[in-house]
Amino acid sequence: MAKKSASQYALLGLLSWEPMSGYDIKKHFDTFLKFLWSESYGHIYPTLKRLLGKGLVTKHVERQAGKPDRLVYTITRAGRKEFYAWYQQPVPPPRIRSELLLRLYFGENIPMSVHIEMVKTLYHGLIQVKPLFAASEKTFKENSTKSERDFLAYLTFLQGYHLFKCRLKWCQEALEIIEKRPQGPKKKKSRP
C-alpha cells in the first residue's frame, strides 16, 4: 500500500496508448503535455528501467537505418493492472510553491519597480502563447466529440486554459493596482 510516485504512472499512462521509446515519451511531455506534466531524460530512463524490472513493461530494440536504435517499451497486462489500480487511490494534494509570489510577498524592502518588472515579464511571456492557446481551444473542442480520449483531453486542456487566462488577468490587475496606488511620501526607517 506504499504511496508511489506519480511519474511512473505518467509513463504507464503514455505507454497505455502505444509503445514508445524514452525519447518519444520526453517529446510527448514537452509538446502535448506541457501544461500539465514535465519529465527529464535523467528521470525517464531510470524510471523505464524500474518499470521493466517490475514487469510492468517489456522492451524491444527497433533498428533504424542511419539513426540510432530505438528501445521501444510496451506496457504489459500487469502494467495495465497497476495503472488502473492507481485510480483507486486518493489524489494527493498538489504541492504549492510559487517562487514569484514568494518574492512578491517578502519584497517590502525591494524597489516596487523590480516587482513591476517581474510581473511584466510574466505578462509578456503569457501574451506570447495566447494565440496558441486560443487556437488549441478550438481544436480541442472540435475534436472532443470524436473519442473518449479526445473528450478527456479537452477537459484537461480546459483547466490549463482557465488557469492561463486567470494568470494573465492577475498580471493586468496587479499592474493596475500598483499603478493607481497612492504612492504617498514613502516612509523610510533610519536603520533596519
Place this chain on the structure above:
Amino acid sequence: MAKKSASQYALLGLLSWEPMSGYDIKKHFDTFLKFLWSESYGHIYPTLKRLLGKGLVTKHVERQAGKPDRLVYTITRAGRKEFYAWYQQPVPPPRIRSELLLRLYFGENIPMSVHIEMVKTLYHGLIQVKPLFAASEKTFKENSTKSERDFLAYLTFLQGYHLFKCRLKWCQEALEIIEKRPQGPKKKKSRP
C-alpha cells in the same frame, strides 16, 4: 552564480521580518502562506543549519518555563544581502505537475463515474474553504493601504484567490460538460 534553492530564500524572507524558531517558521507556512508555499520540518531544520553555517543567520536559545527551549534564528547583515540579491536573478518557471489532470488525461479506460467522483471531491474541498477565502479577501484589501507589507500581501493573495475561483469554476464546467455529453452507444474494442 550557482542556482540556489528557493527554500532557503523562503526562510530568509520570513526571518527578514522577525527572528523565529524552526517551529514558528513551519507554523507560518502552514497558516498564512498555505496558498503559496509549503515546507516540512525535515527540510526546515537542516536548511536553518545550513544558513547558520554560511553566516546568513545567527542562533540563540530562549529558555521557557514548562516548555522546551526555543532555538531562535536571526537574520544577519550578510543574510539580508544574500536575500536581496535573490531579486536580481530571473524567476525560474514553475514546475507544472497536476496529478488530477494526469489521471483525467489518461483515463479513457476508466469509468467516467470515477472521474466525476474525483472532480466532485475536489469541488467539495474547494467549496468548504470558499467562505474563508472570501473573508480573507476583504481583510487583505482593507489592510492593503496600511503598509508596504500589507500591500504586497494583498497582491499575493489576489493571485491565490483568482486561481482558487478558477479551479472552482473549472470543476463546475467540467461536471456540466460531462453531464450534457451525448453518451451514445459506447464503442468497445474486442481486445486491446
Place this chain on the structure above:
DNA sequence: CGTGTCATGTAATCAGTTACATGATTCA
C-alpha cells in the same frame, strides 16, 4: 489517561535535475 501542542532533530529514502558522454546524420 489519552490526545494535542510545544519543540527539535536525524536517518532513510525517494524524487528529480543537470551535466556529461557518445556518435551518426541532416541541414544551412
Place this chain on the structure above:
DNA sequence: TGAATCATGTAACTGATTACATGACACG
C-alpha cells in the same frame, strides 16, 4: 564546418518528505 536532431544513458548532486525519537505539559 558547425549546429540541430535523433537516441540512450549514467553519475553526481540537490531537493524534499516520511518516519522515527524524545520529552514535558495542558486539557478534557
